[in-house]
Amino acid sequence: MKxxxxxxxxxxxxxxxxxxxxxxxxxxxxxxxxxxxxGQNNHKNWPETSPMMKxxxxxxxxxxxDIVTTPPxxxxxxxxxxxxxxxxxxxxxxxxxxxxQETMDAFEKFVREGGGVxxxxxxxxxxxxxKEYNKMIGLGGWGYRNEKDGPYVYYDDAGxxxxxxxxxxxxxxxxxxxxxxxxxxxxxxxxxxxPELWMHNKDELYDRLRGPAENMEILATAYSAKEQxxxxxxxxxxxxIHYGKGRIFHTTLGHxxxxxxxxxxxxxxxxxxxxxxxxxxxxxxxxQFPTANDVLLRD
Ligand code: ZN
Numbered sequence: 001m002k003x004x005x006x007x008x009x010x011x012x013x014x015x016x017x018x019x020x021x022x023x024x025x026x027x028x029x030x031x032x033x034x035x036x037x038x039g040q041n042n043h044k045n046w047p048e049t050s051p052m053m054k055x056x057x058x059x060x061x062x063x064x065x066d067i068v069t070t071p072p073x074x075x076x077x078x079x080x081x082x083x084x085x086x087x088x089x090x091x092x093x094x095x096x097x098x099x100x101q102e103t104m105d106a107f108e109k110f111v112r113e114g115g116g117v118x119x120x121x122x123x124x125x126x127x128x129x130x131k132e133y134n135k136m137i138g139l140g141g142w143g144y145r146n147e148k149d150g151p152y153v154y155y156d157d158a159g160x161x162x163x164x165x166x167x168x169x170x171x172x173x174x175x176x177x178x179x180x181x182x183x184x185x186x187x188x189x190x191x192x193x194x195p196e197l198w199m200h201n202k203d204e205l206y207d208r209l210r211g212p213a214e215n216m217e218i219l220a221t222a223y224s225a226k227e228q229x230x231x232x233x234x235x236x237x238x239x240x241i242h243y244g245k246g247r248i249f250h251t252t253l254g255h256x257x258x259x260x261x262x263x264x265x266x267x268x269x270x271x272x273x274x275x276x277x278x279x280x281x282x283x284x285x286x287x288q289f290p291t292a293n294d295v296l297l298r299d
Pocket of ligand 1: 043121122204254255256
């Protein structure tokens with residue numbers, strides 16, 4: 001009898017050790033590694049938004065994110081050589097000095113071979129001279145971008161996609177305000193199951209972006225109202241781009257901390273990150289989401 005009890009206890013202990021190890025290995029194995037790059041930005045809140053976005057990604061249980069910070073503006077970038085290949089996704093919260101050629105080459109190789117990229121807000125102002133980068137983000141603004149960089153891309157009021165090669169500056173925005181976002185492709189894994197119309201919290205509504213726009217699909221637009229000093233066009237807010245084997249999710253949203261506290265911004269960031277990493281989205285639509293007329297903020 002005593003032997004049976006001891007054997008039973010040993011077996012139970014072995015099973016516990018086995019399950020704990022297995023779960024540990026699984027949770028470690030399944031995390032998608034994300035590298036957030038910051039360090040220079042005309043948006044001085046970057047030291048706050050990088051940890052916010054790291055938190056938004058990690059709360060899903062799908063991601064593990066590291067933040068790498070470049071040297072400050074004007075200082076030598078020679079030692080900035082992050083190990084892109086150690087990650088599945090690179091999130092760009094960066095708008096600053098050019099990287100060393102070696103680092104740009106490594107980044108291009110990373111994306112071409114299947115790496116995922118997320119471009120957030122002013123990251124599409126960065127690197128106006130870097131041709132391959134502009135292909136990755138599809139559209140960009142400022143940095144003397146104009147007709148040499150590609151067409152304006154937007155939707156007209158009848159719902160047709162317009163590529164407009166007329167001359168003019170790339171990148172502008174009207175007043176900081178809350179605005180409605182409209183999904184243009186409801187079947188994409190990133191947008192599927194989310195409301196077609198939702199009110200985004202106060203943000204800069206980027207307009208007049210231009211770029212190569214190759215292998216790019218616009219997921220959502222917002223109407224840039226003239227009374228807000230906008231263009232009177234339905235401007236692209238979120239896009240997906242294919243570059244080599246790599247996938248890119250580009251959100252123009254996210255100027256201020258309060259813009260990033262919008263549940264819409266957060267949900268799209270989480271889903272976009274999964275899609276660039278895997279080509280799929282397993283996350284369910286959140287129970288609460290901004291409605292067509294009311295913003296919804298995270299505390
Ligand atoms: Zn901004």
